[in-house]
Amino acid sequence: MKIDHYIDEKTLKVYLTEEIDHHTSSIIRTRLDYEISRFRPKKVVIDLEKVKFMDSAGIGLIIGRFKVAKSYGGSLEIENSSDKLMKIFEMAGLPKIIDFKENKKEEVI
Amino acid sequence: MDNVKNEMKLEFSSRSANEAFARISVAAFASQLDPTIEELADIKTSVSEAVTNSIIHAYNGKDGIIKIHSRLYENEIEIEVIDTGSGIENVEEARAPLFTTKSSLERSGMGFTIMENFMDELKVESVVGLGTKVYMKKLIKTKELEAN
Numbered sequence A: 001m002k003i004d005h006y007i008d009e010k011t012l013k014v015y016l017t018e019e020i021d022h023h024t025s026s027i028i029r030t031r032l033d034y035e036i037s038r039f040r041p042k043k044v045v046i047d048l049e050k051v052k053f054m055d056s057a058g059i060g061l062i063i064g065r066f067k068v069a070k071s072y073g074g075s076l077e078i079e080n081s082s083d084k085l086m087k088i089f090e091m092a093g094l095p096k097i098i099d100f101k102e103n104k105k106e107e108v109i
Numbered sequence B: 001m002d003n004v005k006n007e008m009k010l011e012f013s014s015r016s017a018n019e020a021f022a023r024i025s026v027a028a029f030a031s032q033l034d035p036t037i038e039e040l041a042d043i044k045t046s047v048s049e050a051v052t053n054s055i056i057h058a059y060n061g062k063d064g065i066i067k068i069h070s071r072l073y074e075n076e077i078e079i080e081v082i083d084t085g086s087g088i089e090n091v092e093e094a095r096a097p098l099f100t101t102k103s104s105l106e107r108s109g110m111g112f113t114i115m116e117n118f119m120d121e122l123k124v125e126s127v128v129g130l131g132t133k134v135y136m137k138k139l140i141k142t143k144e145l146e147a148n
Ligand SMILES: Nc1ncnc2c1ncn2[C@@H]1O[C@H](COP(=O)(O)OP(=O)(O)OP(=O)(O)O)[C@@H](O)[C@H]1O
Pocket: A056, A057, A059, A060, B049, B053, B054, B057, B058, B059, B083, B085, B086, B087, B088, B094, B095, B099, B100, B101, B102, B106, B107, B108, B109, B110, B111, B112, B113, B132
């Protein structure tokens, strides 16, 4: 996990790098909730590009951070979720409530 | 059904650190069938779901033993995940998408739905007070094509 604080004064950006299961998600959850409660960001961005494995624990982790970010007046955005992860998020209907952004590498600047 | 080509049994404590151990071990065993990366990922996720359920729900954080029994056939793998924990009162209800008895722990109730989607067959046998056996089967399509 790598955390960038306030990349543009109001955004907390988090790069998750570990496999997401029940074991790791409790560690990730504790750290993220600490950062969100401390900095109260307007926007939390979670980048999943480096996540090679995720099971249903990831669904609970993302919905949970969505709720926590919201409780501090912020929003949540998910970036670079692989097809494999997307399939799991879609089964649970997450794209209907949470903002998923396309792979940044495809953006032309 | 074809003859069993290989068989393995695993037995480990209900510690959350063993979730990764279990899925990686089964994936290593399954790789003998030369599955695609996609098929292997489906197997890993499903094993992780079943084992996590035994740890969280069956043993509820307490010490217990989880067993995995896996068999390889010409073009399919069978995996059983067995616990002797609490058991499930209503299996049909438990298998429904979004059903969870642990929403307070940020569980989403999607474990069985994922197993059903990622594997070709899912059977759940459970007796309250005795435990649960989850049986899963996955066809390894690459092998199936070669065999034909
Ligand atoms: N091995 C088990 N022993 C006892 N109860 C179980 C077992 N496996 C599943 N259950 C019950 O079935 C319910 C549904 O399981 P499922 O895996 O679909 O969702 P979950 O574990 O609650 O959430 P998620 O897997 O999405 O994090 C659980 O909430 C639990 O009540």
